[in-house]
Amino acid sequence: PKIALGRDGAVFVSWTRRIEGRFAGDVYFSRSLDGGRSFEAPRPVRDTPEPTSHRFDTVTVTPSGRLYVAWIDKRDLAAAEAAGEPFAGASLYYATSEDQGATFSPNRRVAAHSCECCRLAPVPAGEDRIRILWRHVFDGNIRDHALAEIGPDSASAPDRVSHEDWMLQGCPHEGPHMAAGSDGEHMVWFSGAPDAGGVHYGYRDHARDSTIRLQHLDARPGAGKPQVAVRDGHVDVVWLAVGAERSELLHVHSHDAGRSWSTPRAVATSAGSVDHPQLLTDVDGVWIAWHTQDEGYRLLPPPASSFEEP
Structure with a gap:
């Protein structure tokens, strides 16, 4: 589980629940508004009718109080496979809340072709945004790192920040x-x-x-x-x-x-x-x-x- 603290004793928790399928999960969220004494019923963060494997979640609170949940998502991989098209890795998605987790925005994609099993690293960026670091699948199956800035309505293009040129046919589970x-x-x-x-x-x-x-x-x-x-x-x-x-x-x-x-x-x-x-x-x-x-x-x-x- 991931935990973040908000204003006035708010506690936010996200985690991944296993679902049917190999290496499959569904990201859930719950909150407490009384300092952790009680928590609301858990609910999924995805906005798709059925899970297509969402894992390796993070939860971050900005100085303004905006809440971000980000995760590795395989909906684009599933769509590509259904269409008979190649797709490297998974994708990085997020949702945001401006009411302490009572409601969330639609899911938005940061980038396609993230490494599928490497943990994410977010930090607040200014009052209302975050930056997130992840292992990305670059051309040629190079698995180095990328950084993006995420806001309430959009994300910047991935910016490559490491250049070891590690070619790997698989995920190292090392975020x-x-x-x-x-x-x-x-x-x-x-x-x-x-x-x-x-x-x-x-x-x-x-x-x-x-x-x-x-x-x-x-x-x-x-x-x-x-x-x-x-x-x-x-x-x-x-x-x-x-x-x-x-x-x-x-x-x-x-x-x-x-x-x-x-x-x-x-x-x-x-x-x-x-x-x-x-x-x-x-x-x-x-x-x-x-x-x-x-x-x-x-x-x-x-x-x-x-x-x-x-």
């Missing part, structure tokens, strides 16, 4: 992550490209319309699942490095908005099954949440950082 900066977005992602595999960082500078401050944070096999958080110009990134005997949770820090980075340090390790790490921010700073089979749920402070100039 990107993003955090808003002062004049752009801090982005992290995984690539399996032969000459550029592992964990990457980049800053999308909207004034330059380019991705700058690129860093290949970890090129080792097994490195992936990155997360990024920003607080007062400080940037934290965590990721997993999965080995033959144990998984390692790694962290780097930048005190200058991604221009220079600390030496990667291990936060924790685990020999059992592990979940994806998450970065959480509050008034006191940044915390790392990690759930593992052997150790359970842990909330960890980032390690002390030593800095190196790139």
Whole structure:
């Protein structure tokens, strides 16, 4: 499930319910207007009579209070298959609400040919809009990343923001992550490209319309699942490095908005099954949440950082 907080104690939740069919789901939404004490009956966000597989949902609230739900949608794939036409990947769709989720707009498409099983990364953009980062299927079955700005009535054209040229006949189940900066977005992602595999960082500078401050944070096999958080110009990134005997949770820090980075340090390790790490921010700073089979749920402070100039 995904959760977002609104005004006056409102709580918004979205999730994917399994439906009949292979890799099929239906995105549902519910809300609480009393701080989570009670929730309304769940309802689907789609505006089609029948689900055609909608999954990997996100829910985001803007400073104005507008609510966005976005997801990976296979209605265009189903239509292409019915017409006997080729269609790569799936599509990215969204719906928006200006009344705290009481009603939603019609479903609108952001882009066709999104990767079909990679999670999405949205952030608020201004008072009433959001930006969303996703893995896209470019020509030649290249699965790099694209960014778009979404408003109440329309979305910008996809803007390619990573260029590892990873050709893959399938979906890696490895979505990107993003955090808003002062004049752009801090982005992290995984690539399996032969000459550029592992964990990457980049800053999308909207004034330059380019991705700058690129860093290949970890090129080792097994490195992936990155997360990024920003607080007062400080940037934290965590990721997993999965080995033959144990998984390692790694962290780097930048005190200058991604221009220079600390030496990667291990936060924790685990020999059992592990979940994806998450970065959480509050008034006191940044915390790392990690759930593992052997150790359970842990909330960890980032390690002390030593800095190196790139």
